[in-house]
Amino acid sequence: MKPDPAAVMKNGAPVRMSGLLQEGDVLRITVRDESSSENIIPAPVPFDIVFEDSDLLVISKPSGVAIHPAVSHPANTLANGIALYFKEQGIPYVFRCINRLDRDTTGLLIAAKNKVSASILERDLRLREIHRTYLAIAEGLLPEKGTVNAPVGRKSSSLIERCIDWENGDTAVTHFRRLRYFPLCTLPDTGEEEIPLSGFRPAAAPAQGKADLPMLSLAELHLETGRTHQIRVHMAHIGHPLLGDTLYNPEGLP
Template structure:
């Protein structure tokens, strides 16, 4: 993976060192270490420079990224991918159900990562898998993939600062919820399970989910949900905690009467591009199996 990024230094950056400037752009320390290893990783006005070099207004700072390694433990497999958007720095994909994001012991060759490994290997492009917002195996919808180490670092900082706005659709059991509300309940591991999570007010991590009721039908409620935090199984456990678990959830509500997977869909992503700063907005319609469950 090769990428060249250029910055024109303005009056507000005059006098900063290269390191200070790139840190303000959310380059990680590991990014800087790697860039220093490249022969022309950092250039100022087309001349090699050190990270301690002081910048001047009008300078052109060039960052050259060369990534030749691949994710060796992710075998390329030709799997269908729904690519919503792609540029030199990131991809947005619309993930199908029954597809883990990353290979695991029992799902070694059917993950989103396997499909992307094939996608890039068929182009002769080295690729390291870096997923920004992971989705559960049976959760459908939009997910962001960083294409190199710098975009990954910047997007990770954005995610930690809650600058990536995420909206989900979920169908839950029952009706009668208030029109909108917030679940503020910390989450932790369930003691007798390696997978399941639970509300844990003593030892859990802060977890906040906002919801809005969109529709009530067929004994169910369709909700729009916004996450402030991104804990494992957060929406699934918070809805169970409210007494309105997601239908089809094999862990927290194993009733497959209306649908054969958890009815949870990542329908909207909004964030600023990690390199250009351009506003980005992506939406995905509700899948057919969730539509049928509401009939």
């Protein structure tokens, strides 16, 4: 495709990219319209919009919904729902999610509406000007705070699972802070396990003799990097896997 000579204008006239600017010049850049992503079929997948303007969309992602189509879930993803939302507004939809969340994770998702905003947001994420904070429940009594600095890579025997790979993994850094701890209680009449809402305790360690009880920790986690399954891999690596994570802790608490 030939470049559009009118894509970059200086003072109302086309200008070469090597041209020099002087004080008072008016530069106008036109971004070419795009066609929608053909592999993402618009579908009615509900989601809540937290913020929207002409450049980006901030979505509250529900648990149990994947972000984009894959072999295991080719449809009914958040991307399909966003595609329908854009189609109804007459806006071409190109998949540009700036951050990613696992299927069972809830949280805010940023979607760029055009090339320019995508470039700026991706740069901000790369320079760590966009901060990502998560809350999670981990098994055991987590230290009050700490940092996990361990490279994460794809596990050779799995298409999905990741692992700590000191030789070939990508740099991954996770900071954590314990907010609360509480015991995992068993109801005597049903035998079902539950987390009692009244059982939350301050972040300080339990009294001597109480640490032998099955404990859970509410943790706040900050990511310096955004590797696939980073929090889940790192927490399992330090012996405090996330509650209910059957992939990285199949023998853990239900």
